[in-house]
Amino acid sequence: MDWTKMTKDELERQYSPSRWSHRMNADAVIQAHVKALKAGTERARALAQTLLNVPYGEGDGEKLDVYIPKTNCLDLNLVIYIHGGYWQFLSKEESGFLAVPLLDKGVVVVAVGYDIAPKGHMDLMVSQVRRSVVSVVQQYSHIRGLYLCGHSAGAHLAAMVLSTDWSQYSLNPQIKGAFLVSGIYDLLPILPTYINEPLKMTEEVAVRNSPSRLVPQLQQSSPGCQILVAVAENDSPEFRKQSEEYYATLSAAGLKVTLEDVPDTDHFSVVDQMVDPEYCLTKLLMKMMNS
Numbered sequence: 001m002d003w004t005k006m007t008k009d010e011l012e013r014q015y016s017p018s019r020w021s022h023r024m025n026a027d028a029v030i031q032a033h034v035k036a037l038k039a040g041t042e043r044a045r046a047l048a049q050t051l052l053n054v055p056y057g058e059g060d061g062e063k064l065d066v067y068i069p070k071t072n073c074l075d076l077n078l079v080i081y082i083h084g085g086y087w088q089f090l091s092k093e094e095s096g097f098l099a100v101p102l103l104d105k106g107v108v109v110v111a112v113g114y115d116i117a118p119k120g121h122m123d124l125m126v127s128q129v130r131r132s133v134v135s136v137v138q139q140y141s142h143i144r145g146l147y148l149c150g151h152s153a154g155a156h157l158a159a160m161v162l163s164t165d166w167s168q169y170s171l172n173p174q175i176k177g178a179f180l181v182s183g184i185y186d187l188l189p190i191l192p193t194y195i196n197e198p199l200k201m202t203e204e205v206a207v208r209n210s211p212s213r214l215v216p217q218l219q220q221s222s223p224g225c226q227i228l229v230a231v232a233e234n235d236s237p238e239f240r241k242q243s244e245e246y247y248a249t250l251s252a253a254g255l256k257v258t259l260e261d262v263p264d265t266d267h268f269s270v271v272d273q274m275v276d277p278e279y280c281l282t283k284l285l286m287k288m289m290n291s
């Protein structure tokens, strides 16, 4: 069904990922997700050489964590991870888990912090993640390749980074690949829902921050970027449609994009399993970096 024909209740159901898990009830699945992210981040902090709370701007929330392989080799790839949580939950403190499988393979992982709502608003969060990428490129200019990975609201923010008009910034980061996991690319359907209560987006804000409408800018800014749009098999029909439609738009624009429908996953397990080096998305990310 077209979202414009849905009631507020139905939209809220479609945009409540925890209600669609086949593993657990809504509260339990979120709890398990946060627990898995925290445990993974703790492991990563033990395994890596870390630089925590590195500022990328003046604001209190404008800090990032760097996870560096202990066996220092030259020619490293770097992945910037942008956490999810509907622009109002989670932080970089539980967002280092992706380093667990990648450190061994000589990949630096950066977990970006940004000001979630109600402190932050959509334009600010988008500006923060863009500036964090510029700052990482300035700091690590010698790296082999720069990649982005984002989950849920973080996939939205990563897609907004790809669609940046860099003429406003001090440099143009060459992003080699982007891993967009269970993202939202059109913000209009969430305007009438509870998700927008702390965000307070107007239609104008939602329109200018919807990656689905910024594909021409992406084509200009990131024409060679390899993009993987991944969605969980058990994501809600609306979430699945968000990924399918964004993939189709990118593909029609001639971009290098693939759609990955990840079997036997829900909105949360689709990303928290990335601590496992044998998980299909972890392998695909490694493959992207080695291609």
Ligand SMILES: N[C@@H](CC(=O)c1ccccc1NC=O)C(=O)O
Residues within 6 Å of the ligand: 015, 016, 017, 018, 019, 026, 030, 084, 085, 086, 089, 090, 151, 152, 153
């Ligand atoms: N109300 C949302 C909550 C949610 O999405 C969420 C909550 C805590 C941490 C992460 C979340 N979502 C995505 O990462 C839900 O029903 O799943």
